[in-house]
Each structure stands twice: as structure tokens, then as C-alpha cells.
Amino acid sequence: MVRNIVILGGNSHPALTENICNILGLPVSNRILTKFSVGETRCEIKDSVRGKDVFIIQSGGGSVNDHLMELCIMISACKTGSAKRVTAVLPLFPYSRQPDLPYNKAGAPLSKPPTEVPKDKYTFESVPATPAPGIDKTPSFNKDTDMSRMMSRTSLTNGAGHGLVNGLSRTNSENVVDPTPAPARPGLTTLQTQSFTTHDLQNPALINTFQAKPGYKRWVAQAGTLVADLLTCAGADHVVALDLHDPQYQGFFDIPMDNLYGRPLLQRYIQQNIPDFKEAVIVSPDAGGAKRATAIADSLGMEFALIHKERRPTRITDRQNATMMLVGNVANRVCILIDDLVDTANTITRAAKLLRKERATTVYALITHGVFSGDAIQRINLSAIDKIVVTNSVPQDQHRRLCPKLDVLDVSPIFAEAIRRIHHGESISVLFQYD
Amino acid sequence: MNEIKLLSGNSHPVLATLVANRLGIEIAKTMSLNYSNQETSVSIGESVRDEDVFILQSTSPGDINDGLMELLIMIHTAGCNHVITMDLHASQIQGFFNVPVDNLYAEPSVLRWIRENLSGEDIVIVSPDAGGAKRATSIADRLDRGFALIHKERPRPNVVGRMVLVGDVVGKVAILVDDMADTCGTLAKAATTVKENGAREVIAIVTHGILSGDAINILNNSCLSQIVVTNTVPLGNKEKLCKKLRVIDVSPTLAEAIRRTHNGESVSFLFNHAPT
Numbered sequence: 001m002v003r004n005i006v007i008l009g010g011n012s013h014p015a016l017t018e019n020i021c022n023i024l025g026l027p028v029s030n031r032i033l034t035k036f037s038v039g040e041t042r043c044e045i046k047d048s049v050r051g052k053d054v055f056i057i058q059s060g061g062g063s064v065n066d067h068l069m070e071l072c073i074m075i076s077a078c079k080t081g082s083a084k085r086v087t088a089v090l091p092l093f094p095y096s097r098q099p100d101l102p103y104n105k106a107g108a109p110l111s112k113p114p115t116e117v118p119k120d121k122y123t124f125e126s127v128p129a130t131p132a133p134g135i136d137k138t139p140s141f142n143k144d145t146d147m148s149r150m151m152s153r154t155s156l157t158n159g160a161g162h163g164l165v166n167g168l169s170r171t172n173s174e175n176v177v178d179p180t181p182a183p184a185r186p187g188l189t190t191l192q193t194q195s196f197t198t199h200d201l202q203n204p205a206l207i208n209t210f211q212a213k214p215g216y217k218r219w220v221a222q223a224g225t226l227v228a229d230l231l232t233c234a235g236a237d238h239v240v241a242l243d244l245h246d247p248q249y250q251g252f253f254d255i256p257m258d259n260l261y262g263r264p265l266l267q268r269y270i271q272q273n274i275p276d277f278k279e280a281v282i283v284s285p286d287a288g289g290a291k292r293a294t295a296i297a298d299s300l301g302m303e304f305a306l307i308h309k310e311r312r313p314t315r316i317t318d319r320q321n322a323t324m325m326l327v328g329n330v331a332n333r334v335c336i337l338i339d340d341l342v343d344t345a346n347t348i349t350r351a352a353k354l355l356r357k358e359r360a361t362t363v364y365a366l367i368t369h370g371v372f373s374g375d376a377i378q379r380i381n382l383s384a385i386d387k388i389v390v391t392n393s394v395p396q397d398q399h400r401r402l403c404p405k406l407d408v409l410d411v412s413p414i415f416a417e418a419i420r421r422i423h424h425g426e427s428i429s430v431l432f433q434y435d
Numbered sequence: 436m437n438e439i440k441l442l443s444g445n446s447h448p449v450l451a452t453l454v455a456n457r458l459g460i461e462i463a464k465t466m467s468l469n470y471s472n473q474e475t476s477v478s479i480g481e482s483v484r485d486e487d488v489f490i491l492q493s494t495s496p497g498d499i500n501d502g503l504m505e506l507l508i509m510i511h512t513a514g515c516n517h518v519i520t521m522d523l524h525a526s527q528i529q530g531f532f533n534v535p536v537d538n539l540y541a542e543p544s545v546l547r548w549i550r551e552n553l554s555g556e557d558i559v560i561v562s563p564d565a566g567g568a569k570r571a572t573s574i575a576d577r578l579d580r581g582f583a584l585i586h587k588e589r590p591r592p593n594v595v596g597r598m599v600l601v602g603d604v605v606g607k608v609a610i611l612v613d614d615m616a617d618t619c620g621t622l623a624k625a626a627t628t629v630k631e632n633g634a635r636e637v638i639a640i641v642t643h644g645i646l647s648g649d650a651i652n653i654l655n656n657s658c659l660s661q662i663v664v665t666n667t668v669p670l671g672n673k674e675k676l677c678k679k680l681r682v683i684d685v686s687p688t689l690a691e692a693i694r695r696t697h698n699g700e701s702v703s704f705l706f707n708h709a710p711t
Contacts, residue, residue, distance in 0.1 A: 069503065
């Protein structure tokens with residue numbers, strides 16, 4: 001039994017909060033966490049937190065931004081309410097993985113120079129020197145960049161824009177993709193950047209049409225440190241996460257940050273549920289996850305293989321298609337794919353297909369965080385994966401109903417033990433030793 | 436080098452366009468979108484290095500948190516040195532920032548609207564709650580007209596209780612002045628209260644017309660003859676749904692504030708004057 005401790009849960013994963021509290025033998029603290037009619041988050045903590053050791057459990061799945069704001073407001077509320085210490089527990093850390101460029105169906109994003117503007121037609125000083133009403137627009141822009149003109153043509157509904165992103169319309173026909181309306185986010189009416197997902201394979205035209213100014217290579221703002229700053233700024237004294245995509249991320253925090261491992265769970269699953277696991281092969285679906293996979297292979301004394309995503313152009317005709325190469329032998333073996341996060345399941349299903357092609361008998365996929373966004377579940381159902389195992393770091397009830405191949409491991413004991421140890425000031429490095 | 440770069444979030448592209456046109460510049464090339472896992476991603480398509488970057492983001496009802504994250508990510512690429520806002524609900528909020536905050540007022544624009552549209556009328560300015568009394572009295576003083584106040588009880592958020600009118604509105608055109616209208620429960624009730632106290636006509640002037648939830652219905656069924664809002668919040672098709680809605684364009688004020696901030700001129704001129 002632990003005393004003087006308050007456990008609060010956000011709206012992202014109430015079941016996990018409850019499990020953790022059951023293990024600790026504590027009630028979940030009362031709070032009201034709703035939205036005002038305008039959409040702003042409203043938070044009321046019903047229990048006293050004065051002088052208490054507060055743990056707030058909020059995962060990153062679902063409406064990520066709403067959950068992140070909820071967390072920040074709860075942290076701030078507890079801090080204002082004189083909590084002794086506030087620890088943010090994030091089973092899935094939001095914005096921990098963002099690609100450099102939006103995902104492109106065609107494979108690796110190529111920074112080929114825009115074709116619309118001839119290279120000799122632009123200057124680097126392409127904006128009027130002194131802003132003043134009525135001044136001529138930059139000559140290097142064509143008519144279509146005039147927002148007011150564009151607005152008169154573009155409807156405000158989602159996805160129905162004609163491939164217009166930030167005023168540039170795609171004219172060269174080879175890249176025009178059927179502009180099937182994307183599934184709309186309710187209530188959003190936007191103009192130059194409609195709501196669409198970068199993984200939306202039906203509607204990649206919108207992403208492809210966004211082009212940087214001539215001579216400038218576009219880049220994607222990385223939100224990683226922003227989240228760290230937000231949590232620190234809201235008043236968090238301690239952060240606990242599970243299987244961060246980048247372990248280096250710990251260094252972005254000025255406050256103590258504990259990165260727990262899902263590895264013992266995955267390892268135990270292999271030992272208990274996979275027959276003759278010693279004969280199986282651990283496979284990393286990309287080079288980035290090799291370290292994670294080899295760690296498991298080493299500690300279980302198993303063999304290891306790696307899938308390498310070839311980004312180099314192979315032939316001119318399919319130069320935009322990333323090809324996958326397997327390094328290692330999997331013929332007539334059971335394969336176990338290991339990764340930290342499955343989102344659209346694109347990588348993992350392609351990897352499974354390759355393993356099958358290389359005559360693997362059975363393909364397991366063991367992954368810590370199962371986000372399964374977009375059409376991931378359908379893709380997995382149709383894929384060569386025989387069994388996919390994830391933890392409940394994000395809610396999995398719905399996924400489990402839709403995917404018969406899915407097994408879920410419970411992470412609440414890990415978090416409960418971490419919370420107990422942090423509260424008592426005991427070392428949590430024991431949780432890292434599982435061999 | 437060091438020119439104005441105007442970045443627009445997804446919340447209010449219409450206002451961004453108005454401001455950009457006013458300044459005679461293009462909106463910078465950025466793209467923000469949501470991944471299928473609902474994380475926000477912002478792509479920057481032109482150089483902002485050493486430029487004077489202004490990011491325009493309003494609150495679009497329903498998507499506040501997404502809009503806020505989008506803004507934070509955009510800012511995060513550069514760092515925020517200055518905040519320009521309009522009619523903060525509590526002016527004390529200015530003090531909570533570590534960077535300069537310019538709180539612009541919609542008041543000059545509102546005053547002009549009243550002078551242009553209600554010049555001959557016998558008007559009285561009414562504040563729908565005690566908190567807005569200062570704002571309302573300021574307008575009443577500038578117009579040299581009478582003032583009244585409604586006292587209300589609010590048992591729960593977004594719910595309004597009993598109302599009591601203090602002041603004389605008999606036979607006059609009452610103008611309800613507030614900074615924000617969300618579900619409009621307050622406004623409609625206040626209008627009824629004012630009407631019951633003998634006002635000839637009731638008009639509402641509100642800076643931020645969020646008009647979320649059932650607001651349009653409530654307004655249509657209320658005894659308000661006109662609702663005047665500024666375009667700080669995207670209104671979408673609400674003007675079509677509510678015939679009583681009038682819109683004041685504040686983009687000249689915002690554009691002028693951007694220009695003055697960029698050139699290091701004083702912004703306080705805008706506290707009393709609305710550029711046309």
C-alpha cells in the first residue's frame with residue numbers, strides 16, 4: 001500500500017489507468033476532463049493534491065493533440081494546486097517519431113526541382129522589398145498563387161480541392177492522381193491545406209502538389225523537443241515513457257526522464273508462446289530497429305536477420321520504388337519481426353511479404369506500440385503476418401475486435417512497479433534487468 | 436533579407452489572405468496536415484532565416500487543440516519573440532508572457548460601425564456581465580451615451596442563470612457589448628432581459644464570434660435584431676445561416692499592427708484609431 005499518492009488518468013486510456021491503480025491498490029482520483037462547447041479543454045481536479053505525489057497517466061494515441069493539451073492542463077492544474085511532485089506517465093510518447101518528409105506512396109521522397117518555373121526565372125529576392133498596399137505581386141509567381149483568386153474557385157469542403165496546396169495547382173498530367181475525397185475530420189473547413197493524412201493512399205495528390213519555393217528545399221518542422229518543452233513548462237517534475245523511438249530523446253528533457261522497456265514482455269512472449277523459439281529467427285524490419293532486435297536475439301540466443309530498405313534508384317522506370325532486401329537466411333524458419341511502433345503497418349506488412357517470399361514458415365510480429373492508424377488493421381488482416389503481438393500502451397480493444405491475428409500484452413504491471421518505485425525513491429533500474 | 440513573412444495556420448486562411456493582401460505580400464509557403472495517427476506535421480517551403488516572421492492563427496471552433504499544436508510547431512521552428520492578439524478576455528493575461536504582448540482593441544472598429552450604422556438612434560450601451568463593464572463603459576464614454584449593466588448568476592460553465600438589469604433602457608436601442616460569444620446563451624438571455632425592461636431594439640456587438648454548438652439557432656430565435664462580430668474567428672457559412680449576423684473586418688488593424696511592429700513603430704496609435 002502506498003500513501004500520499006494521487007493517480008490521475010487522461011481520457012486517452014482509462015482502462016490502463018484503472019489496471020495500474022488496481023495493481024497499486026489505489027483508487028483513480030476524481031477529475032472532470034471534458035471540452036467546452038468551443039472545443040477548449042476543461043479540467044477540474046476533484047480530489048486534493050496539496051502536498052501529494054501526483055502521477056498523471058496519458059497515452060499518445062487517438063486525438064493526439066487533445067490528449068497532449070489535456071495532459072499539460074492537468075499537470076499545470078496539479079502544480080497550481082500545490083502538488084509536491086507531478087510525474088507525467090506517457091505509455092506512448094506523442095510526436096516521438098516524425099519522418100523528415102511526409103510519407104509518399106512512391107517511396108523515398110525525392111527532392112527533384114520543380115518543373116513549373118524555369119531555373120533562370122527566379123531570384124532569391126523574390127518578395128517585394130517594402131510591403132505596401134497595391135504593390136505588384138512577385139513576378140515569379142503565376143496567377144494561381146493569388147489566394148483570393150484561388151479561394152473563389154476552391155470549395156471549403158475537405159478533400160474536394162483540386163489538388164491545390166498552398167495555391168499551387170498541379171498541371172503536369174503525369175502526376176495527377178484521382179482526387180478521391182479524403183475521409184474528413186469532422187468540423188474542419190480549411191482552404192489551402194485541407195485535412196488529409198500523409199498515409200492516405202487514395203489522395204496523395206494533395207501532398208505531392210505542395211512544392212517549396214524554387215531553390216529552397218522544404219523541410220518538416222520536428223515537434224519532438226516542443227513536446228519536451230511543453231511538459232516541462234506545464235510543470236512536470238518527472239516523465240516516464242515506454243520504448244521511446246529514439247532513446248536519445250531522454251536528453252531533450254531538463255527533468256528526470258525514465259524510459260522503460262517493453263522488451264521483457266516481448267521476450268517472455270517469445271519464450272512462452274512460440275514453440276521451438278530457439279530455432280526461430282529474429283528479424284528487424286529496418287536498419288533503425290536493428291539494435292532493439294539484436295538485443296532480444298542476443299539475450300535469447302537466437303539468430304538474427306535484417307531487412308534493408310534500398311533507397312537507391314534501381315532502374316529509371318521504378319526509381320521511386322524503395323526495394324527491400326533481406327540480409328540473413330530465413331528459409332524454412334519461423335520469423336519474429338521486432339519493432340517499437342506499428343502505425344500504418346506499411347513497413348511491417350511489406351517486411352512480412354518479403355519474409356514469405358524468402359520461404360519463412362511462420363511470421364510473427366512483436367511490437368511495443370500498436371497505433372494502427374488509417375487502414376492498418378485491414379492491411380494486417382490481408383498480410384502474410386500470422387500473428388501480431390502488441391502491448392496495451394494505447395487502447396487495443398477495438399483493434400482486437402477487428403483483427404483476429406492480434407494478441408495484446410498488458411504493460412500496466414511495468415508502469416505500476418515504476419510508479420511504486422519512483423514514489424518510494426527506489427531505483428527503477430531493476431526494471432531494466434530482466435535476463 | 437529581414438522582410439515580413441506571413442505564415443498562416445489552418446484555422447483562418449480567409450483572414451490571413453485579407454491581411455496579406457493589405458500588406459501586399461504573399462502568404463509564405465507552408466503546409467500543415469495531420470498524419471493518420473493524428474499527429475500534426477508542418478512543412479516549411481521557403482526560407483525564414485533572419486526574416487521577420489508573423490504567424491497568424493485564430494481559434495477555429497472545435498479544433499482548438501489541433502490549431503494550438505499547429506501554431507506551437509510553427510513557432511517552435513523559430514521561437515516566439517512577440518505576441519499580437521485582439522481583445523483578450525482578461526487583459527491581465529498580458530502579464531503572463533515573458534515576451535512583449537500587444538493586445539489590440541476591436542473598439543475603434545466597433546465605434547466606427549456604431550457611428551456609421553446607428554448614428555441617429557437613441558442608444559444605450561449594455562454590458563451583459565460585470566466583467567465586461569469596463570469595456571462597455573469605455574464605448575459609452577466615447578459615444579457620450581448612457582450605460583446599463585446586467586448582473587448574472589452562472590451555476591455551471593456554458594449555462595446561464597437568473598439576470599438582473601441595472602440602469603435605464605426604456606424606449607432606447609440597447610447595444611449589448613461583449614468580447615466573446617460562444618454558445619450565445621448569455622447574449623440571448625441578456626437580450627430578453629433588456630427587452631423586458633423596455634428597450635425598443637436590442638443589438639449585440641461581440642469581438643469574437645465563436646458561435647459554437649447551438650449558437651446560430653439561439654441567435655435566430657432570440658429577440659436580437661442584429662449581431663455584429665469581427666472576423667477574428669472563421670465564420671464559415673454562418674452568415675448565410677443567420678441573417679442577423681453582420682461582420683466587421685479587422686484585417687486592416689492586424690495588418691497595420693504587423694507593419695508597425697516590423698518597422699519598429701508604435702502600435703498604440705491603433706488603440707484609438709481603426710485604419711480603413
